[in-house]
Amino acid sequence: MNSHKIPDIIIGRLPIYLRALQRLAEKGILTTSSQELGEIIGISAAQIRKDISQFGEFGKQGTGYSIPFLIERLRDILKVNRVWEVVIVGMGDMGHALARYNGFTNRGFHINMVFDNDPGKVGQKAGDYEILDTATLVEKIKQNKIKVAMLTVPAATAQEVADQLVKAGIRAILNYAPTSLNVPSNVHVQYIDPATHLQRMTYYLD
Amino acid sequence: MNSHKIPDIIIGRLPIYLRALQRLAEKGILTTSSQELGEIIGISAAQIRKDISQFGEFGKQGTGYSIPFLIERLRDILKVNRVWEVVIVGMGDMGHALARYNGFTNRGFHINMVFDNDPGKVGQKAGDYEILDTATLVEKIKQNKIKVAMLTVPAATAQEVADQLVKAGIRAILNYAPTSLNVPSNVHVQYIDPATHLQRMTYYLD
Numbered sequence: 174m175n176s177h178k179i180p181d182i183i184i185g186r187l188p189i190y191l192r193a194l195q196r197l198a199e200k201g202i203l204t205t206s207s208q209e210l211g212e213i214i215g216i217s218a219a220q221i222r223k224d225i226s227q228f229g230e231f232g233k234q235g236t237g238y239s240i241p242f243l244i245e246r247l248r249d250i251l252k253v254n255r256v257w258e259v260v261i262v263g264m265g266d267m268g269h270a271l272a273r274y275n276g277f278t279n280r281g282f283h284i285n286m287v288f289d290n291d292p293g294k295v296g297q298k299a300g301d302y303e304i305l306d307t308a309t310l311v312e313k314i315k316q317n318k319i320k321v322a323m324l325t326v327p328a329a330t331a332q333e334v335a336d337q338l339v340k341a342g343i344r345a346i347l348n349y350a351p352t353s354l355n356v357p358s359n360v361h362v363q364y365i366d367p368a369t370h371l372q373r374m375t376y377y378l379d
Numbered sequence: 380m381n382s383h384k385i386p387d388i389i390i391g392r393l394p395i396y397l398r399a400l401q402r403l404a405e406k407g408i409l410t411t412s413s414q415e416l417g418e419i420i421g422i423s424a425a426q427i428r429k430d431i432s433q434f435g436e437f438g439k440q441g442t443g444y445s446i447p448f449l450i451e452r453l454r455d456i457l458k459v460n461r462v463w464e465v466v467i468v469g470m471g472d473m474g475h476a477l478a479r480y481n482g483f484t485n486r487g488f489h490i491n492m493v494f495d496n497d498p499g500k501v502g503q504k505a506g507d508y509e510i511l512d513t514a515t516l517v518e519k520i521k522q523n524k525i526k527v528a529m530l531t532v533p534a535a536t537a538q539e540v541a542d543q544l545v546k547a548g549i550r551a552i553l554n555y556a557p558t559s560l561n562v563p564s565n566v567h568v569q570y571i572d573p574a575t576h577l578q579r580m581t582y583y584l585d
Contacts, residue, residue, distance in 0.1 A: 182388065188578035189570065193559050213559050215568070252581045259577070266476030271573065273472055276534070276557035280574035281581065320584055321577060328482070345580035347573055351482035353399050353419050361580040362421070364395065365571055367477065367553055368486035371465070371527060372394035374551035374567040375458045375487065378526055 183224050191247040206237040253281025258319045263326035264289035272300035314341035321345045328352040397453040412443040459487025464525045469532035470495035478506035520547035527551045534558040
């Protein structure tokens with residue numbers, strides 16, 4: 174599919190390009206430039222051109238990038254031109270927020286099942302989903318061959334649940350718990366705790 | 380404070396080092412190595428050594444890094460050895476989850492006020508906070524000299540609210556809305572939408 178190994182740091186920027194392009198497309202805009210994209214995203218035009226050129230020749234000199242074409246190419250590269258089924262584990266406030274979140278549409282993901290280990294929550298509704306018992310997690314994820322999970326349990330139990338997810342065949346974990354996870358090298362983890370993202374900005378403040 | 384300009388990409392990794400170090404400290408561990416940190420975080424030991432050496436000489440050959448010392452240095456660099464007051468705008472599920480989130484403790488942030496524009500929500504409680512009217516946002520943020528905001532409004536109104544936040548003097552916005560924001564160059568935005576983080580991982584899946 175991809176003819177060479179692309180550095181992870183570039184892969185990390187592609188979803189940001191894709192989001193900005195999809196937003197332009199929603200406004201009915203058909204072409205853009207690395208300058209325009211750079212201003213929207215806050216990345217230099219030169220960096221954007223360099224990143225995108227990793228995947229072949231896109232924009233033509235003077236005419237810019239075709240937005241629909243670039244969106245399709247990025248969706249293909251990131252493998253989100255399909256729909257990945259996703260589980261949520263941990264039906265606290267954050268789990269409920271994610272179960273009801275409408276930002277996954279057209280982004281390549283669909284919430285399939287949601288889990289909690291609290292007997293008072295199992296069987297209740299979270300958005301459109303019935304909350305399932307975490308005790309059945311490994312079996313149900315295996316049955317449905319699900320590869321992607323969002324982890325919204327407390328930090329103290331996050332590693333234990335992550336071990337279960339790995340055992341169930343999960344290959345990508347979006348971790349909302351404010352803790353690091355140890356997983357095998359073929360399992361990918363992204364950390365999305367707000368404090369870490371805020372700390373990235375305070376460096377620049379007075 | 381900082382003797383030279385550190386590339387943003389390195390700044391982006393420092394909060395991740397800090398989180399891992401704080402987790403080790405919680406376990407009572409006093410020293411670590413770039414190898415150990417690298418295994419926890421999934422970044423090469425060489426990269427970690429290179430990043431940390433930007434800020435001076437830390438670890439000694441053979442004895443590794445002093446965790447308390449490195450934590451204090453990173454907290455100083457990232458300016459989270461103080462407490463930043465933070466506002467949340469948008470008291471939907473995500474806003475409520477953040478208002479009750481306990482992962483900010485010892486990370487440099489404190490939720491100060493929360494806002495919503497829904498008359499049915501204004502005056503109600505979200506965690507320990509009374510929900511304030513977004514109409515009063517500019518005035519209240521200015522009065523309290525708050526610099527950091529978390530934006531959890533729908534995508535359609537995110538830009539409009541961001542404009543108000545900028546007007547109020549906010550310098551750092553953590554954006555949960557699945558949309559890009561246009562802000563002046565002296566205002567920092569971090570995007571924390573889950574789809575973008577998930578897309579960063581699907582590239583690596585089969």
